[in-house]
Amino acid sequence: MIYAFGRGMLPWEKESAARHLPTYVAGLVYHAGIFAAIALALAQAAGIHLPNAAVSVIRISMAAGLCVGAGLLLKRLTKSQLRHISCPDDYAANILVDGFILAGLLSSWLPAALPVFHVAAIVTFLYMPLGKIRHCFFFFYSRFLFGSYFGRRGVLPPKRAAKA
Numbered sequence: 001m002i003y004a005f006g007r008g009m010l011p012w013e014k015e016s017a018a019r020h021l022p023t024y025v026a027g028l029v030y031h032a033g034i035f036a037a038i039a040l041a042l043a044q045a046a047g048i049h050l051p052n053a054a055v056s057v058i059r060i061s062m063a064a065g066l067c068v069g070a071g072l073l074l075k076r077l078t079k080s081q082l083r084h085i086s087c088p089d090d091y092a093a094n095i096l097v098d099g100f101i102l103a104g105l106l107s108s109w110l111p112a113a114l115p116v117f118h119v120a121a122i123v124t125f126l127y128m129p130l131g132k133i134r135h136c137f138f139f140f141y142s143r144f145l146f147g148s149y150f151g152r153r154g155v156l157p158p159k160r161a162a163k164a
Contacts, residue, residue: 009143011024036057037058076090076094100123104117
């Protein structure tokens with residue numbers, strides 16, 4: 001479990017991430033922006049007034065996440081290799097989540113944008129189990145199964161081959 005949720009999430013422990021480090025880092029920033037928008041939506045729904053420092057951190061995270069999300073969408077649109085393996089859900093999920101983050105960012109400054117953010121949050125949460133972003137539901141469960149299954153068999157953490 002410790003490996004699956006800790007070191008096993010690091011880029012050098014993942015074959016694809018290790019070869020695409022800038023995209024891995026972009027994904028971290030994107031997900032931080034998404035989590036910030038979710039935190040803001042939940043706080044607003046619960047009627048919790050966040051301190052100014054927390055709102056500032058959330059704004060910065062959402063702004064960075066939005067920029068990276070738009071960049072990842074642009075990368076998917078412009079790189080032929082990515083376009084070839086992309087399906088409509090890849091684009092829809094990215095656009096939907098970018099819109100959710102943008103609405104959250106705007107609502108943090110403009111109270112008039114709050115209803116738009118709430119609608120964007122509802123649509124995003126309803127889409128979660130149906131589209132590509134369903135991984136947010138299954139992430140912890142799948143990492144738990146990964147760690148328990150392979151950890152019990154003694155194959156985690158993987159042994160490093162000795163260099164000759």
